[in-house]
Amino acid sequence: MTPAIGQIIRSHGRRFIVEVDGREYDCTARGKRVDFACGDRVNVLIQNAEQAVIESAEPRNSLLYRQDDWKAKMIAANVTRILFVTAAVPSPSEELLNRCLIAAEAADIDPVIVVNKADLPETAALLERLAPYTALGYTMISVSALDGIDSLRPLLTGETSVFVGQSGMGKSTLTNALLPEARARTGDISTALDSGKHTTTHATLFHIDADSHLIDSPGLQEFGLKHLKPTDLIYYFPEIRPYIGQCRFHNCSHRMEPGCAVKAAAESGDIRPMRMALLQKLTDELS
Numbered sequence: 591m592t593p594a595i596g597q598i599i600r601s602h603g604r605r606f607i608v609e610v611d612g613r614e615y616d617c618t619a620r621g622k623r624v625d626f627a628c629g630d631r632v633n634v635l636i637q638n639a640e641q642a643v644i645e646s647a648e649p650r651n652s653l654l655y656r657q658d659d660w661k662a663k664m665i666a667a668n669v670t671r672i673l674f675v676t677a678a679v680p681s682p683s684e685e686l687l688n689r690c691l692i693a694a695e696a697a698d699i700d701p702v703i704v705v706n707k708a709d710l711p712e713t714a715a716l717l718e719r720l721a722p723y724t725a726l727g728y729t730m731i732s733v734s735a736l737d738g739i740d741s742l743r744p745l746l747t748g749e750t751s752v753f754v755g756q757s758g759m760g761k762s763t764l765t766n767a768l769l770p771e772a773r774a775r776t777g778d779i780s781t782a783l784d785s786g787k788h789t790t791t792h793a794t795l796f797h798i799d800a801d802s803h804l805i806d807s808p809g810l811q812e813f814g815l816k817h818l819k820p821t822d823l824i825y826y827f828p829e830i831r832p833y834i835g836q837c838r839f840h841n842c843s844h845r846m847e848p849g850c851a852v853k854a855a856a857e858s859g860d861i862r863p864m865r866m867a868l869l870q871k872l873t874d875e876l877s
């Protein structure tokens with residue numbers, strides 16, 4: 591058995607595909623551990639040409655994580671950029687976008703909003719609806735996986751990026767457009783694990799070039815943030831951050847306390863009602 595260092599490029603529950611020097615090994619983890627994610631760099635013991643055992647993971651630079659009521663899900667490790675892919679059809683959830691932005695802020699990973707399907711006439715209205723997010727400092731681009739993705743490429747250069755978003759928004763189509771050779775591999779996974787359906791069920795890491803990598807992930811319907819502390823939430827809202835520490839009471843809940851700087855900012859229009867309502871909703875959810 592030969593020790594080596596590799597990277598998890600797919601995770602299938604208890605099984606992981608680890609890439610070592612360009613070769614793929616089917617791995618399980620010692621002690622049946624499952625707390626590894628696509629993108630993790632791992633120490634393996636190679637057993638034969640196809641199989642290896644994961645001994646341990648190297649410390650992560652980042653972890654994109656979601657936690658619903660009962661299950662915690664590691665989406666991707668060591669990513670430097672999160673691309674939230676949305677589109678005018680099927681109907682996009684603005685709350686999911688907001689939750690993803692908050693998760694990105696909490697993980698200290700740079701998020702980008704990718705509005706796909708620019709070829710559809712409905713896209714103009716969505717771009718208008720999402721314009722306030724650029725005012726918050728988030729980068730937003732409009733692309734068409736079928737028609738043109740040139741504005742996307744420079745954002746991926748030198749980064750390890752992950753596509754996240756609802757199912758049907760075009761994450762896998764964008765992946766294929768970026769990497770023509772990914773088509774076959776996506777097809778393989780679909781046939782082997784989803785009985786022929788073209789739904790992405792597992793995160794998969796692809797190499798764009800030696801320094802640029804891309805993880806395609808399964809569609810999200812919800813984005814639980816149960817792992818966050820309610821009192822930390824205001825740090826993850828860029829437009830609320832300037833008011834931290836300005837309220838009269840240090841334990842202000844930003845609801846009805848007198849001298850609340852956050853509420854005053856909301857009343858003067860510096861914080862959108864939708865974002866304020868989300869802050870309250872998440873505070874309740876996490877308390």
Ligand SMILES: Nc1nc2c(ncn2[C@@H]2O[C@H](COP(=O)(O)OP(=O)(O)O)[C@@H](O)[C@H]2O)c(=O)[nH]1
Binds near residue numbers: 706737762763
């Ligand atoms: N019109 C249009 N359709 C697209 C575009 N990108 C993806 N689609 C279609 O949207 C559907 C879902 O795409 P898919 O990549 O599987 O979405 P995913 O679930 O986010 O991975 C497929 O039928 C695609 O052909 C686009 O830019 N324009």
Ligand SMILES: [Mg+2]
Binds near residue numbers: 762788790807809
């Ligand atoms: Mg997909």
Ligand SMILES: [Zn+2]
Binds near residue numbers: 842845850852
């Ligand atoms: Zn307050």
